Amino acid sequence: MHYEAEVLPGLESFARAELATTFGDALQFHRNQPTDSLRFAYPGSLSNLLLLRTVVAIYRIEHFAVPRPRALLGHQHLQRITGRIDHIRGMHPSGSFLTFRISAAGSESAVFIRIKEAIESHTRMAYNPDDADLFIRIFPAPTEPGWEVLIRISPRPLSARGWRVCDMPGALNxxxxxxxxxxxxxxxxxxxxxxxxxxxxxxxxxxxxxxxxxxxxxxxxxxxxxxxxxxxxxxxxxxxxxxxxxxxxxxxxxxxxxxxxxxxxxxxxxxxxxxxxxxxxxxxxxxxxxxxxxxxxxxxxxxxxxxxxxxxxxxxxxxxxxxxxxxxxxxxxxxxxxxxxx
Ligand SMILES: C[S@@+](CC[C@H](N)C(=O)[O-])C[C@H]1O[C@@H](n2cnc3c(N)ncnc32)[C@H](O)[C@@H]1O
CATH class of the missing domain: 3.40.50.150 (Vaccinia Virus protein VP39)
Incomplete structure (x- = not known):
């Protein structure tokens, strides 16, 4: 099970240290890291990752050895994507994920519209491109051939703390x-x-x-x-x-x-x-x-x-x-x- 931690640029070493001290040998950092993120393999429960404090968000990475995103429309691949979505939704109270959005290179193309429709019909979530609970990113894999589907494992970024009931201009991330x-x-x-x-x-x-x-x-x-x-x-x-x-x-x-x-x-x-x-x-x-x-x-x-x-x-x-x-x-x-x- 592979994940990507989104981190504020400049704070990578804190996120790396928190991941290493929290999960020890159970967590293996990828040898090839793309710029601007921290990738790792972790076999434990997804819910443990929701407690991290120095990362902005965690995404589950699904790698597909396909040359083009059109291939993601294949039954098996779609099933894998919606299965992951169901798993992530199952970790949170019901009603946490009512909307979804997709960020992708060419997200308005016919292929991505069909992917969006397939997710919509499986999950019954509404598509909202501006602000959504479930966030999916689809991009060419950065370190190996193929495409990747990244699914954020929480309805809001982890940096949006549950305790924050009052925001003020200038509040620190x-x-x-x-x-x-x-x-x-x-x-x-x-x-x-x-x-x-x-x-x-x-x-x-x-x-x-x-x-x-x-x-x-x-x-x-x-x-x-x-x-x-x-x-x-x-x-x-x-x-x-x-x-x-x-x-x-x-x-x-x-x-x-x-x-x-x-x-x-x-x-x-x-x-x-x-x-x-x-x-x-x-x-x-x-x-x-x-x-x-x-x-x-x-x-x-x-x-x-x-x-x-x-x-x-x-x-x-x-x-x-x-x-x-x-x-x-x-x-x-x-x-x-x-x-x-x-
Ligand atoms: C950058 S903000 C702090 C934001 C805070 N870290 C947060 O997350 O909400 C700076 C704060 O300094 C306060 N401040 C400015 N001058 C001050 C002073 N002389 N004594 C005490 N507080 C002061 C302001 O009222 C403001 O709330």
């Missing part, structure tokens, strides 16, 4: 948040703090990654805090995470009291502005160094890369930069920086 949490090296002894918490993505992903002594966060915006509170409720974590209305440049926290600061700073587009950031960034970073104990960690993401990097010299008096990742999300290239407190 949850798989990027999960990768940032992994970079903090979570430990049960952590006091984890998320200044500028927005809708709560980082705090929730931290709490879901394992126990901590304390998880808390603050934001200056009442609206963001309301959104975070709704999401904490959605995740069943309202009792475990402390939310405070507070300015991240003047935290009501003792010096050296935090093990991990993890933050998504305003990028200057949807949240904040470039001018505000010129003042906000140095003040916030100085405050976070004050509250973090020696040996503590800071992981921060921002799209204001030039500004952040102009502060690196100053930061390096107190922090050792340990890693930097350039990722691609929503048409932007934000960066994640990981530091250890000197």
């Amino acid at each position: 949850a798989t990027a948040a999960a990768a940032m949490v992994a970079l903090t090296e979570p430990s049960e002894d952590d006091v984890f703090y998320n200044p500028m918490c927005g809708s709560g993505t980082l705090m929730i992903e931290r709490a879901l990654a394992g126990p901590a002594i304390r998880i808390g966060g603050c934001d200056i915006s009442k609206e963001a805090l309301r959104c975070a509170a709704a999401n904490l409720n959605g995740a069943g974590l309202a009792k475990h995470i402390e939310l405070t209305k507070m300015d991240a440049t003047g935290l009501d926290l003792p010096t050296d009291s935090v093990d991990v600061v993890c933050a998504d700073l305003p990028w200057g587009q949807l949240a904040g502005s470039d001018d505000e950031n010129l003042i906000l960034y140095p003040a916030a970073l100085a405050e976070w160094a004050r509250v973090t104990r020696r040996g503590g960690r800071m992981v921060a993401i921002t799209h204001a890369v030039r500004l952040f990097e102009s502060l690196l010299d100053r930061l390096e008096r107190e922090w050792q930069l340990s890693a930097e990742y350039r990722i691609f999300q929503g048409g932007l290239h934000p960066r994640i920086y990981a530091f250890r407190r000197k």
Whole structure:
């Protein structure tokens, strides 16, 4: 059984590490990987793959040794495709998949229209090219001759978390948040703090990654805090995470009291502005160094890369930069920086 993990560009190593540590030897990465995705063989239950946190989506790969997609219309091949669809639908509560869409090279051609009709008549799902529960991709196989049918194993991408009941402009992609949490090296002894918490993505992903002594966060915006509170409720974590209305440049926290600061700073587009950031960034970073104990960690993401990097010299008096990742999300290239407190 072969799968493809769709990953935010730049976060492949996190997805690879999560797959390897979660499934160990049961999972074998393909030797030939196409660019921009991570393929693997895994004989275990599909439902285990639904729990992954650093991948955007997982697709089941069906390879067909056929020269042209027309051959997929053969009875045996169609039966194999609809059988896989039935299997995936069977893993979820009934009613999870009411619509489907197909992405394919030439999806408006007569062949693909017939494939679409065959799936429609077998599954009784309605075709919706714009937004659908079941997502099927049909393309020439990238590493061997033939064609492939890829079927997403969940009705929504895994990055669209079930706990998110409140979205806000500028909310962080949850798989990027999960990768940032992994970079903090979570430990049960952590006091984890998320200044500028927005809708709560980082705090929730931290709490879901394992126990901590304390998880808390603050934001200056009442609206963001309301959104975070709704999401904490959605995740069943309202009792475990402390939310405070507070300015991240003047935290009501003792010096050296935090093990991990993890933050998504305003990028200057949807949240904040470039001018505000010129003042906000140095003040916030100085405050976070004050509250973090020696040996503590800071992981921060921002799209204001030039500004952040102009502060690196100053930061390096107190922090050792340990890693930097350039990722691609929503048409932007934000960066994640990981530091250890000197
Ligand atoms: C990029 S957003 C964070 C988004 C968040 N990671 C999420 O997933 O929803 C930045 C947040 O910083 C907050 N913020 C800006 N200036 C602040 C300050 N001085 N103190 C606290 N929060 C601040 C904004 O209100 C906004 O919610």
